[in-house]
Amino acid sequence: MVLAQEWKWHLLLGLEDTLMTIRQGYEYSTFSGDSCVQKLFTLWAKYQVQPVFCDGRRELARYIEETFLAYERVSLERGSA
Numbered sequence: 001m002v003l004a005q006e007w008k009w010h011l012l013l014g015l016e017d018t019l020m021t022i023r024q025g026y027e028y029s030t031f032s033g034d035s036c037v038q039k040l041f042t043l044w045a046k047y048q049v050q051p052v053f054c055d056g057r058r059e060l061a062r063y064i065e066e067t068f069l070a071y072e073r074v075s076l077e078r079g080s081a
Helices: 002-006 019-024 033-047 057-078
Strands: 011-015 049-053
Touching (some): 033 049
């Protein structure tokens, strides 16, 4: 995470569940759902690792695809691809 900050990279943490579902918690987890959500947002505030909440694997895959396509479009517009 520190290296990503030095290189000015933007990190995303893809989660295959919605914010509200994660907030409700999981019976097999060692800490509460609220605690998990607080940790995720603290990572974002402290290290710029943005949590991305998606409703399952397919939605997350689409989010990743669209993110890379957007960066490609911007790169092409700048003429640096």
